[in-house]
Structure formats: structure tokens, C-alpha cells
Amino acid sequence: MRAFFLPVIAVVAATFLSGCMQTLSPVAAGGQSELDAMAYGPPPMSRAPMSSSQMSPPMSRSVAATEPSGGAIEALRNAFAAAPHAGDAAPASVPVPVAYAPVRRDTAYHLDAGDKLRVVVYGQDGLTNTYAIDASGSITMPLIGSVHARGRTTAGLAADITAKLRNGYIREPSVAVEIEAYRPFFILGEVQAPGQYPYVPNMTVESAIAIAGGFSARAKRDIVTLTHTDASGVARYEVPLGTSLRPGDTIQVGERWF
Numbered sequence: 001m002r003a004f005f006l007p008v009i010a011v012v013a014a015t016f017l018s019g020c021m022q023t024l025s026p027v028a029a030g031g032q033s034e035l036d037a038m039a040y041g042p043p044p045m046s047r048a049p050m051s052s053s054q055m056s057p058p059m060s061r062s063v064a065a066t067e068p069s070g071g072a073i074e075a076l077r078n079a080f081a082a083a084p085h086a087g088d089a090a091p092a093s094v095p096v097p098v099a100y101a102p103v104r105r106d107t108a109y110h111l112d113a114g115d116k117l118r119v120v121v122y123g124q125d126g127l128t129n130t131y132a133i134d135a136s137g138s139i140t141m142p143l144i145g146s147v148h149a150r151g152r153t154t155a156g157l158a159a160d161i162t163a164k165l166r167n168g169y170i171r172e173p174s175v176a177v178e179i180e181a182y183r184p185f186f187i188l189g190e191v192q193a194p195g196q197y198p199y200v201p202n203m204t205v206e207s208a209i210a211i212a213g214g215f216s217a218r219a220k221r222d223i224v225t226l227t228h229t230d231a232s233g234v235a236r237y238e239v240p241l242g243t244s245l246r247p248g249d250t251i252q253v254g255e256r257w258f
Contacts (some may be wrong), residue, residue, distance in 0.1 A: 110230060111149045111157065112248055113137055114183025119161065122174040127165075130180055143169050151231040154178060182247040187212045189253035190219035199247040206241040208251055218255045225252040 111117070113133050119141065121127040131139040137150025144164040149157050158177040165173040182199040185208060192213025200207075205224055215221055226237045227250040237243075245251075 108153050109179070109247075110151050110153060111179075112183060112229075113150065114248065115149075115179060116181040117149070117154070117157070118178050118180045119158075120176045120178075121161075121165070121170075122176075124170065124173075133183075185245060185247060186250040187253070188250065189224075190216040190255050191253050192216060199245070203245040204241065205239065205243050205245055205251055208245055209241070209253065215253065220254040220256040223254075225254065226250070227252070 111133060113135050115133045117131050117133065117139065119127070119129060119131055119139075127142055129141075131141065133139055133149045138146045138148050140146050141161070144161070147157070147160055147164065152160070154177040158175045161177070162173050162175045165175070182201075184196045185199050185203075186196050187208055188194045191209055192215075194212060197208070197211050205226065209215065209224075221241075223238050223240060226239045226243060226245075228235050228237070228246060229248060
């Protein structure tokens, strides 16, 4: 009897052991990593069968999750959040300092006190002469007397003289006016020889400083104050050395602080 049961027991034991070896042990399924969540979104909800009584309205797609703070993942998330997007407004531009520019003035020269004029009346040697504009802004000619010249151009002054001579003195006068000498300019402040100097056409502030002997040891050498007087009044500008100079202008060279 014992010899009969021993083979049966061995067969049953082998069958049991083989069944145990084929049984899969449970594997722990880890949650979705944070990098995957950032790239692909939250994991889908489980779709286990539900009874009609357990049915509820659709759940919101936003899933609250407790996330660890700090570390490389948090730094990467902050970098993505701070990056500009296509629809974002452009950052405000940084104001750029504006450099000083030379002062632009009317190219037509306007006469003033101190200018010397050569007035030519063709065929009238007694009227052709050199006339200086006095402090009142006028010149005085034979026959017609005082003629206002301040603020006029040479062409305008010639027209005024022509009109006065035609009025009872000369039937068809022909008059030309040209500048024989410009009124002087003035330079003050930190130069070697401040004072009054004759104006030369096409002068700049730099050439005027050279005429005055150059800068002193304490001079501010990049910008000067230029005072210009015309019919509209007195105006002061801070200008660089390359600015054009006009007759009668005053240059003030300042002192530097260091």
C-alpha cells in the first residue's frame, strides 16, 4: 500500500510546485514622474466598471497633487514659467541718452550793429561808399538819410535803398549791398586770451577757441555755452566744439570740476 501512495504524492507535489512558480508576484507600479507630467499631462483616470448608482458628473481635468519643492525639477519648472511666450508683450525699451547736436539756424545772414557794408549805386559815385551799422541798427546815406538795416538781409536792404532813391532822387537806381566786414564775436571763460575777435566766415567754436589762444588748464573741453542774439531775442545753447559760429555770438568756456 505504501509503495502505491508514494508515486501519487510525488506527482501531486510536483504539480503544486510548478503552479506556484508560474504565479506572477505582484509588481509595484510607480506613479508618473514629474518630467512626464510636464511633457504629457496628468495620467488618465482608471476605467474600472461602475454601476449606474455610482455614476457621477465628469470630473475636472485639473488634478491636485502634492509636489516636492526645490531640486532640479523645480528649477526646470521655474525656467519654463519664466520663458517668454509668443503672445507676451515686448519689454519696454531702455531710454538711450541723446547726444548734443549742433544748433541749426537760418542760413540767410541778418545784419546787425557792427557790420560794415559796401553799398554800390551804379552811376552814382557820391552814394557808393562803405557804411557801418550803428548802435541803433541803421546806416546813414547822402540824400536819403537813415536806412534801417538791423535784421535785414543784404538783398532786403538793397531793395529799401532802391525804393528811397527812386522816390524823387534817381529815376531808375541800381543798388547792390555786400558785407565788407562782419561784426565781431566774443569769447569768455577758460581760454588763454578772452575778449573780442573779428569774425571769419565758416568759423566753428573750435576755431574761435584757437584764435583766443586755446583752452586754459582748468577748461571744460567738450561742451561750451553759446549765446546767440537775433530779432527773436537772446538764446543760449550748450553745444559741442564743431558747432558753426555766427557773427556777434558769445562763447562761454566753463571750468571743469576735476
